[in-house]
Amino acid sequence: MGLSTAVWMVHDTRLMLCVLMAIVSIIVLISASKLPPFLSILIGTFIAGVGAGLPPEEVAKAFSKGAGAILGEAGIIIALGAMLGALMAESGAADRIATTLLGLGKGKSLPWVMALVAMVIGLPLFFEVGLVMMVPIIFVMAKRSNQPLLKIAIPALAGMTTLHALMPPHPGPLIAVGALHADLGLTMLLGFCLAVPAVILAGPLYGNWLSKRLHVDEPAEIGALFSAPPKAPRQPSFGASLLIILLPVILMLGSTLAKVALAPESTFGLTLKFLGEPLIALGLAVIAAVICLGWAAGMPRADVGNTLRKALAPIAVLLLTIGAGGGLKQTLLDAGVSQTISKVAEGAHMPYLLLAWLIAVALRQATGSATVATTTTAGILAPMMAGLAATQSSLVALAIGAGSVFFCHVNDAGFWMVREYFGLQLKQTIWVWSVLQTIVSVVGLVGTLLLWHFLT
16 A cells, blocks of 8 residues: 555545534534534534634635535525515415315325425426425414424425436536436436335325424424414415415526527527526515515515514524534535545445435435535436436436435535524434435435336
């Protein structure tokens, strides 16, 4: 063994041990010491960064950079989603949608309806956008149906996260398709074939099982915000309520069509892409809700303004926690975690699908970013995939997407969103979110292996 190899192994081992120590520290500080998640993640970040050899000032810069990036991307979207949700609750729009959905699915069929609705809403949307739009519906549906919150929430979470992992045009699968030169249409078709059983297992079936064993009460502040009794003099129609909540979906779907089916640089294509930006789409939805659900329904303008303002206070802790998760992720990236795992993967010899899935799993566990896991894995495997058939390339892209959502934990922004929105303890969040995503990931892997066997 050469000196360079020995040095590499020492550095590599030290880095992975520091990552493990940071994760354990965060869990202990939150669960045993009862410190706020933001402070716990901040401490865990310095344990990982300084232990891995980064100067303390570089750790502080990386944390600030990562927190700013995730809040700049998701923070405004979450704030707009909270305002939209509060308006839908106080105008009666959420109640109207819940009443209609309760008419479509009662009792045992209701979780299946929620999973289907989440898949429709989540098809063109980023997970964070879909979640902030679905939260008010979830709370109202749980209260109106008198069913456990988890029985309603888990199918919705499964519907959105599965499409985010397995279905283009979501960023992860789309990045893998581009890097591996796979066929987009074929990948979408195969991804849908994998998504359906994954949603069924991780959604209604798992939700029904877990809700019998884990009781979760509605969180006080956010629950009161999204399940408040309607205050508008006139409740909006179902059509108007549905149009408001689907407006971001329609706009973002139009942006996707502009990128893949139309001339993207034409005036029409550029307009669709502009309107489909998540910030623009949700901002327009909030404005439409103010006009159609607030003013047109007879709510005084002062009441509409107060509703928008009070929607922001309950999400302050959520935003700080998500920002801390982004800071931890950036610090681990700056410490070189993704390069470490890449070097290990380059020397591995195993079937393409399993290799793709395992690399994505390792990178997601270490970095907390599905995009980093997908991009890095696809870049590692791209030179090996040059001679693969179209079906095989698509299946490898989907295996990467499945691996990128395996057991997401404390370095994942989605983990903290789910925890704060539903008022969960750390252990409960692992059962609700980490295990749910693991089911999606494993079903995706098994599905790609079966399709590889029968189609290639």
